[in-house]
Amino acid sequence: EADIYQTPRYLVIGTGKKITLECSQTMGHDKMYWYQQDPGMELHLIHYSYGVNSTEKGDLSSESTVSRIRTEHFPLTLESARPSHTSQYLCASSDRGGLNEQFFGPGTRLTVL
Amino acid sequence: LAKTTQPISMDSYEGQEVNITCSHNNIATNDYITWYQQFPSQGPRFIIQGYKTKVTNEVASLFIPADRKSSTLSLPRVSLSDTAVYYCLVGDINKAAGNKLTFGGGTRVLVKP
Numbered sequence: 001e002a003d004i005y006q007t008p009r010y011l012v013i014g015t016g017k018k019i020t021l022e023c024s025q026t027m028g029h030d031k032m033y034w035y036q037q038d039p040g041m042e043l044h045l046i047h048y049s050y051g052v053n054s055t056e057k058g059d060l061s062s063e064s065t066v067s068r069i070r071t072e073h074f075p076l077t078l079e080s081a082r083p084s085h086t087s088q089y090l091c092a093s094s095d096r097g098g099l100n101e102q103f104f105g106p107g108t109r110l111t112v113l
Numbered sequence: 114l115a116k117t118t119q120p121i122s123m124d125s126y127e128g129q130e131v132n133i134t135c136s137h138n139n140i141a142t143n144d145y146i147t148w149y150q151q152f153p154s155q156g157p158r159f160i161i162q163g164y165k166t167k168v169t170n171e172v173a174s175l176f177i178p179a180d181r182k183s184s185t186l187s188l189p190r191v192s193l194s195d196t197a198v199y200y201c202l203v204g205d206i207n208k209a210a211g212n213k214l215t216f217g218g219g220t221r222v223l224v225k226p
Contacts, residue, residue: 042219
């Protein structure tokens with residue numbers, strides 16, 4: 001069973017608010033990822049990290065930012081939420097070597113009113 | 114990453130075998146083929162990965178022909194709980210560049226009673 005956690009699971013918030021979506025993993029994985037997925041649609045990579053103090057933009061442009069101060073923690077922040085940010089946000093992690101299977105968290109469903 | 118093409122949806126019945134074929138004509142020498150499963154409102158889950166010929170685990174089998182331009186995920190004797198979206202991904206799992214995965218649209222499998 002993968003040990004990757006996301007909080008909150010659901011968040012409804014008003015326009016203009018600053019929000020942080022939390023993601024933590026206890027597997028000691030170097031690589032972590034954030035994906036965005038609208039209902040019934042594809043997953044899009046928005047951020048990833050090779051390790052501590054390493055962050056990169058993904059394939060889909062996003063107004064969110066991320067940080068990686070600790071190996072186990074990869075929070076995503078939106079400085080000013082807008083209705084267009086309404087989506088599901090999925091966090092994942094993978095080990096450096098081997099099969100590099102990505103383990104996904106349960107996701108955060110964000111609704112911005 | 115090599116572009117993949119898979120059917121948008123497939124219907125099946127309980128107890129039948131489901132075969133999902135993925136085309137990846139531009140697969141590179143170092144690319145592996147990986148399949149993920151995603152249930153509604155959950156993150157994807159790794160099912161199986163292979164490079165060539167046949168790979169089998171407790172969940173599925175993966176058939177890869179010699180030219181590697183396609184692959185077939187086989188789910189034996191499906192049950193209602195196998196209703197999900199199945200993603201075929203192709204990429205070099207050993208690349209240092211963040212092991213980015215492109216999920217595409219996936220195949221929606223509906224298992225009927």
